[in-house]
Amino acid sequence: MLFKLIPKKIVSQNIIDFIRFHYNKDFGKLKDVIKVDIKKGLFLKIKKGSRVGRKELLRLLKKNHERISQDKIRKIKTLWYRNEIKILKTIKNITGIKISIKKITCYLDPYTKLGFYGKNHISLSTNIKLKDVLFVIAHELFHIFYWRKIKKLSLKMNKEKEWILSEITVYLLQKQPEMKRFWPKSKIYLYPELKKVYKLIKRNWKPNEFNNFLIKSYYSLK
Numbered sequence: 001m002l003f004k005l006i007p008k009k010i011v012s013q014n015i016i017d018f019i020r021f022h023y024n025k026d027f028g029k030l031k032d033v034i035k036v037d038i039k040k041g042l043f044l045k046i047k048k049g050s051r052v053g054r055k056e057l058l059r060l061l062k063k064n065h066e067r068i069s070q071d072k073i074r075k076i077k078t079l080w081y082r083n084e085i086k087i088l089k090t091i092k093n094i095t096g097i098k099i100s101i102k103k104i105t106c107y108l109d110p111y112t113k114l115g116f117y118g119k120n121h122i123s124l125s126t127n128i129k130l131k132d133v134l135f136v137i138a139h140e141l142f143h144i145f146y147w148r149k150i151k152k153l154s155l156k157m158n159k160e161k162e163w164i165l166s167e168i169t170v171y172l173l174q175k176q177p178e179m180k181r182f183w184p185k186s187k188i189y190l191y192p193e194l195k196k197v198y199k200l201i202k203r204n205w206k207p208n209e210f211n212n213f214l215i216k217s218y219y220s221l222k
């Protein structure tokens, strides 16, 4: 997997998706997760999905240059490359999903404290602690291949529920003892609003029966 500095366009898209679809705390807490000085007016425009807000954010980002220390970049790469094969193998053992990282780019993002995924790329915040780096990379990578799997199995349900199940699945996976040894000190986090569905779904989870888990869960959520 290649590591590159994140382009501003992708930072902007990540921040917009996050604010529009995943951020439900009040404006004051935004600075805990996003390091760009977004004023309340702009925040509200983005939340509404306004095109003006989109342009304004990109302009703001173009004026803002956060640096990443070479030392941090080196540490992140070393950590990942040292564990890459083992992590991907463990995911394959548990889920049967073969993650091929050849065409995936990991963008290093000094502008947020978040992880994101796109079609062929993930974004990793360089403001997180080293102990969480493997956890976040594996999380975002798994999302990409999870969606490819869902497509292959032709599973369909409403978008909101699909998203909830994808998060719960990654959560269940990352909690497995064979996985936890890669991130023993990371807090494995589930969005509080997903806890109810989690209770319903977790009984479907059996190691090495991943396709069945997905199919059963799609049925029980439909």
Ligand SMILES: [Zn+2]
Residues within 6 Å of the ligand: 139, 143, 167, 170
């Ligand atoms: Zn996620």
